[in-house]
Amino acid sequence: MIKLPQRVTMPAEIEQALGLDRPGTPRLLAWSILVGGGAAAATVRDLRIVTPRGETIVRSWDAVDQAVWDQDSQMLLVSWVGTRKNTPLEIQDDIGRLPEVVRERVQSSVVLAATVPMPRGKPARVALRRDPEGRLLAQSLLPPGVKADAPEVKSVIDGALADLWAEAGEQGLNAGAPPAL
Template identity: 35%
Template sequence: MSWWRSIFGNRADRIAVPDGLELAAGERPVAVARDNADGTVIATTYRLVAVPADATTPTLARPWHLVDTGAWRPETQVLSVSWVDHEPPSAWELAVAGALPVAFRERVQASVVLVEQVSLGRHRRARVAVRKDLATGDLTVQAVYARGSDPSDQELATAVQEAADRLGEQAGLGDGGGSNSAGRSPVSD
């Protein structure tokens, strides 16, 4: 038995998603949890979705490759997420977490193709990653500057660009992802 089945089993037929939630072709729910406001948080194969109680329209539907960090705190039952594009962080206090924390981690990791840390000193750091949009298969090079690092620091920016070029070449993007429609996303934390 694979580790996936041992954790999740055959859940596709048992997962209750809110009526009217539209899933893309090939998209399926992986794990579902209820939050303390009776809303639903769903990890699908392509994205993280949150639907408030008594609603059919999601308040959040973001692809996995836009997750920067996530944290599961079992003592408080809180799942929190920050985003690489600096959208406001998201957090849910879950009434019943189920397999959502494990599915969250697995889906984020599935979107990571390559990662390189750039460090030129304590406040001169960044993380460069090639991430995959799990819905389309498109690759994007992302650069996330560490808290306190200055993206206008020319030496750091050059090192980040060199890392992006290396990773982009390894991933078959040629020029570090600069010509990809999703492109390179330099982000500072």
């Protein structure tokens, strides 16, 4: 007889702190306690964090640029779209495979992506991602020091995003015209 792992339940105070105790809350996929207090949880719609300092962060998967896991330090470093600020999560007790679930959810939000060479430097990244309602949205992630409104940058990024929208339409991933860039 195969013994299945026992389902671990989240303590009520953590569930409440993460806002998972209300009706209509998205389904919980994984969660972990953080060193120094706080917790992080992955739901089908978003990543929810209460930091050891008490800051609450709730962001949908399309707002997470990337999450890098370091097994040795038990640190999950979350980078956000639209900011250079990262959120380090030092996992105390990885009860529910949080790092793996975060990686899977971020990757599943990316529909199409491309790397775009930039003048004088590191490449930019452009992507079409699904928001929690299933709509496609365009994102461009520029390297430090590159200004989005610089004419040579804007035209390259706009062209790369137009190519992704065209590819999405050809593959039937996009219901309708792309939004104005």
